[in-house]
Amino acid sequence: xxxxxxxxxxxxxxxxxxxxxxxxxxxxxxxxxxxxxxxxxxxxxxxxxxxxxxxxxxxxxxxxxxxxxxxxxxxxxxxxxxxxxxxxxxxxxxxxxxxxxxxxxxxxxxxxxxxxxxxxxxxxxxxxxxxxxxxxxxxxxxxxxxxxxxxxxxxxxxxxxxxxxxxxxxxxxxxxxxxxxxxxxxxxxxxxxxxxxxxxxxxxxxxxxxxxxxxxxxxxxxxxxxxxxxxxxxxxxxxxxxxxxxxxxxxxxxxxxxxxxxxxxxxxxxxxxxxxxxxxxxxxxxxxxxxxxxxxxxxxxxxxxxxxxxxxxxxxxxxxxxxxxxxxxxxxxxxxxxxxxxxxxxxxxxxxxxxxxxxxxxxxxxxxxxxxxxxxxxxxxxxxxxxxxxxxxxxxxxxxxxxxxxxxxxxxxxxxxxxxxxxxxxxxxxxxxxxxxxxxxxxxxxxxxxxxxxxxxxxxxxxxxxxxxxxxxxxxxxxxxxxxxxxxxxxxxxxxxxxxxxxxxxxxxxxxxxxxxxxxxxxxxxxxxxxxxxxxxxxxxxxxxxxxxxxxxxxxxxxxxxxxxxxxxxxxxxxxxxxxxxxxxxxxxxxxxxxxxxxxxxxxxxxxxxxxxxxxxxxxxxxxxxxxxxxxxxxxxxxxxxxxxxxxxxxxxxxxxxxxxxxxxxxxxxxxxxxxxxxxxxxxxxxxxxxxxxxxxxxxxxxxxxxxxxxxxxx
Numbered sequence: 001x002x003x004x005x006x007x008x009x010x011x012x013x014x015x016x017x018x019x020x021x022x023x024x025x026x027x028x029x030x031x032x033x034x035x036x037x038x039x040x041x042x043x044x045x046x047x048x049x050x051x052x053x054x055x056x057x058x059x060x061x062x063x064x065x066x067x068x069x070x071x072x073x074x075x076x077x078x079x080x081x082x083x084x085x086x087x088x089x090x091x092x093x094x095x096x097x098x099x100x101x102x103x104x105x106x107x108x109x110x111x112x113x114x115x116x117x118x119x120x121x122x123x124x125x126x127x128x129x130x131x132x133x134x135x136x137x138x139x140x141x142x143x144x145x146x147x148x149x150x151x152x153x154x155x156x157x158x159x160x161x162x163x164x165x166x167x168x169x170x171x172x173x174x175x176x177x178x179x180x181x182x183x184x185x186x187x188x189x190x191x192x193x194x195x196x197x198x199x200x201x202x203x204x205x206x207x208x209x210x211x212x213x214x215x216x217x218x219x220x221x222x223x224x225x226x227x228x229x230x231x232x233x234x235x236x237x238x239x240x241x242x243x244x245x246x247x248x249x250x251x252x253x254x255x256x257x258x259x260x261x262x263x264x265x266x267x268x269x270x271x272x273x274x275x276x277x278x279x280x281x282x283x284x285x286x287x288x289x290x291x292x293x294x295x296x297x298x299x300x301x302x303x304x305x306x307x308x309x310x311x312x313x314x315x316x317x318x319x320x321x322x323x324x325x326x327x328x329x330x331x332x333x334x335x336x337x338x339x340x341x342x343x344x345x346x347x348x349x350x351x352x353x354x355x356x357x358x359x360x361x362x363x364x365x366x367x368x369x370x371x372x373x374x375x376x377x378x379x380x381x382x383x384x385x386x387x388x389x390x391x392x393x394x395x396x397x398x399x400x401x402x403x404x405x406x407x408x409x410x411x412x413x414x415x416x417x418x419x420x421x422x423x424x425x426x427x428x429x430x431x432x433x434x435x436x437x438x439x440x441x442x443x444x445x446x447x448x449x450x451x452x453x454x455x456x457x458x459x460x461x462x463x464x465x466x467x468x469x470x471x472x473x474x475x476x477x478x479x480x481x482x483x484x485x486x487x488x489x490x491x492x493x494x495x496x497x498x499x500x501x502x503x504x505x506x507x508x509x510x511x512x513x514x515x516x517x518x519x520x521x522x523x524x525x526x527x528x529x530x531x532x533x534x535x536x537x538x539x540x541x542x543x544x545x546x547x548x549x550x551x552x553x554x555x556x557x558x559x560x561x562x563x564x565x566x567x568x569x570x571x572x573x574x575x576x577x578x579x580x581x582x583x584x585x586x587x588x589x590x591x592x593x594x595x596x597x598x599x600x601x602x603x604x605x606x607x608x609x610x611x612x613x614x615x616x617x618x619x620x621x622x623x624x625x626x627x628x629x630x631x632x633x634x635x636x637x638x639x640x641x642x643x644x645x646x647x648x649x650x651x652x653x654x655x656x657x658x659x660x661x662x663x664x665x666x667x668x669x670x671x672x673x674x675x676x677x678x679x680x681x682x683x684x685x686x687x688x689x690x691x692x693x694x695x696x697x698x699x700x701x702x703x704x705x706x707x708x709x710x711x712x713x714x715x
Contacts, residue, residue, distance in 0.1 A: 025098040030064050061128040092160030094195040095127040135181035138248050147289050149190050150248050156192040162314045165234050179240035180221040235308040242303025262429050295324045374398050401425050454479040471566045472591050474522040481664045485593040488558040490519045496598045516585040518554040542589040543600040545607035549579045555590050582611040595669045602634040603627045617711045625687025632676045639669040
């Protein structure tokens with residue numbers, strides 16, 4: 001007991017002295033200060049262990065992380081975390097106090113005989129941060145932390161990550177690989193400290209990439225190249241940082257793609273919400289805060305770019321934020337310019353943009369009538385060439401398009417909400433386009449003049465002869481590309497059904513019962529809908545999950561195309577449905593592309609899962625919402641898998657082989673995703689957005705458990 005008391009005092013001194021060396025701690029001591037690892041002392045739980053609150057004799061508090069037993073893996077994780085934490089000393093990195101690595105010998109009954117088994121115990125002791133993790137404080141941008149604290153947290157996270165990547169005593173960069181709000185702890189003063197290095201990897205100086213044999217991390221924060229290919233670079237952490245920054249600012253993991261907004265509109269929407277909040281709170285530094293918010297949201301969006309090479313480094317991020325802070329501190333006294341200076345400023349745009357800009361020279365500017373400071377970089381302009389635009393002066397290379405971030409070299413440019421654009425970039429960002437081919441749309445008046453519209457991608461063309469629309473027997477039209485990729489009979493549908501079943505199994509949601517998935521015509525779908533007593537479907541539904549016994553006519557063979565591109569000879573046959581469980585069959589409308597067929601099938605398969613697993617008393621919004629979420633998740637997984645394939649074709653030929661996808665199919669999948677995300681109906685659109693938010697925050701399994709328990713999404 002004397003030894004344990006001494007170790008406890010050592011631990012107490014370490015809590016008080018930040019320069020103290022770490023020590024090895026006994027399992028007995030850690031068990032004692034955590035009340036034998038009681039549930040009441042549990043303060044957190046992660047993929048590699050449980051965190052307990054430890055109370056010392058002098059009432060100081062520490063955090064004790066007890067790693068779970070994962071033979072063959074946990075030793076490596078433990079060694080990684082101890083090795084890294086021993087050498088890390090930074091104000092934005094959690095303090096490491098000590099560790100425990102002991103083996104207990106327990107007598108257990110095995111195969112009818114008693115034997116001794118070795119039970120390794122691995123624990124870490126860390127500083128206790130009473131404010132908990134960041135995710136508890138950023139659930140909504142409209143409440144909780146004010147902007148000043150959020151900005152300080154962003155700066156602190158960037159500083160800590162820069163230390164890991166560039167400044168740590170390991171001499172080689174440390175890549176965190178599981179950066180997320182739950183792994184960022186907050187002090188009493190709301191200073192962020194990065195924690196949980198269970199997945200960290202040292203990154204050799206001569207290596208630009210590492211390939212991981214096993215990926216770990218948190219879905220939604222993992223970079224796509226790491227998630228799908230196992231490629232590890234420092235840019236993996238940058239992606240996670242971008243997601244966190246956006247979440248700190250908006251309260252959600254939103255992006256322009258997920259909200260259906262262009263990037264400029266997304267930024268302006270976020271900025272407008274914050275401006276309103278700051279005005280309501282009578283902020284004394286409104287413009288300064290708005291400039292910081294704009295810079296941070298732009299930085300966050302740059303960090304989450306799909307191509308890792310386009311993401312900034314953490315040093316570039318810190319330099320950008322520093323420039324923003326320096327601009328806010330620099331006050332320029334406006335003075336009236338002489339007439340000749342005004343004339344020079346008026347000529348500046350054409351003169352400097354039509355001529356190559358010489359190397360910038362920050363020469364002394366005592367004789368310059370007005371101390372000109374560039375509005376872009378905040379450096380003095382001196383005697384060099386400059387532009388006078390938007391009420392400010394600029395270095396020619398600093399006056400940049402808000403969309404492409406490249407200098408504007410044309411004399412004429414477009415403006416939107418006080419932001420400059422190349423005219424071509426403005427058209428690209430804001431003129432209406434076809435949702436699939438991305439070509440600019442023709443006059444909207446053609447929407448109602450009989451111009452053919454594809455029933456799948458909804459693309460219209462003034463010259464239908466170029467597109468070669470096919471006409472189905474129920475009057476629907478398919479463009480050439482959608483027809484090539486369409487599922488036209490039940491045997492073809494079975495391949496898609498197998499993909500959906502694999503997808504559900506991958507989510508630990510295996511549907512045990514064998515449910516027939518049948519492709520049918522519109523008339524057969526309508527007749528089945530009339531005979532169905534359960535469910536809530538739209539009159540123009542394209543899929544049904546049936547619960548009643550009935551006979552339906554399914555399409556047996558892919559129909560031929562006759563004169564005038566009309567579908568001929570749709571061969572059908574009767575299929576008798578028998579009720580052996582809660583679900584008798586899933587019906588899908590024929591003639592839709594594989595991705596759309598699959599998304600509908602995923603939606604209806606989720607209906608089947610809910611019925612078979614005993615989900616009762618769900619509201620229409622909750623049930624349809626979670627089904628739309630599964631449809632969206634399947635589309636997302638297919639698009640990502642197709643994008644990562646090295647054998648994807650650039651032609652428009654159909655690619656039913658799993659893992660390959662044409663460029664048209666990728667755009668088509670993005671269009672179907674966008675339809676789900678932007679649905680304006682209360683049931684399907686509102687239900688999806690509520691369900692998607694719940695899954696993003698709490699995970700799919702927790703969301704389903706809450707639905708089964710309460711009939712609603714967790715909030």
